[in-house]
Amino acid sequence: ELKVEQNPLFLSMQEGKNYTIYCNYSTTSDRLYWYRQDPGKSLESLFVLLSNGAVKQEGRLMASLDTKARLSTLHITAAVHDLSATYFCAVDIHTGANSKLTFGKGITLSVRP
């Protein structure tokens, strides 16, 4: 059974500083997704990582995938309050067009002044 672990589960960040959060998974996969969820809202797609060494950047967020280590990282540069939310990673172990995401528990980020 695929297990997806995220750590830490909660992170208090200081505005302007850099941070990295992690997503580990237990079974071989080269398809990993990052989503953001604001309180009471649905999930917003952030990144799709589809190969070993894939790196995607959007604004202050940069995601990367190491399929050999079964690890994805989400790096936050110069945190700002707008980044406060819960971030989920999800792994897809299906092949071809089939898809079935297994999510981690999420990491809740809180940015303080």
Added chain:
Amino acid sequence: GAGVSQTPSNKVTEKGKYVELRCDPISGHTALYWYRQSLGQGPEFLIYFQGTGAADDSGLPNDRFFAVRPEGSVSTLKIQRTERGDSAVYLCASSLGLAGTSQYFGPGTRLTVL
């Protein structure tokens, strides 16, 4: 364009009752997914449709849960004899159905079973 829509946004029912939750995917998306999210958890996969057929229903917890997508667009998740443990947010997502494409989520239906 319009995103994934779900109705109702909230549903309160009594234990033992039957409920139907509806999902309208993004136009042109052939793949449709149902997930369930409990408080403080990530979404949990329930079922996946490619077109009209259920390609993978391995996440349905038991035979009280059933989902249909008769014309390959709108889908309905049906729960019979609801139990208090069914209370959660039920999320629908759709995608183009191509390998590695992102799933786009709807706002969810919050189900409360009293």
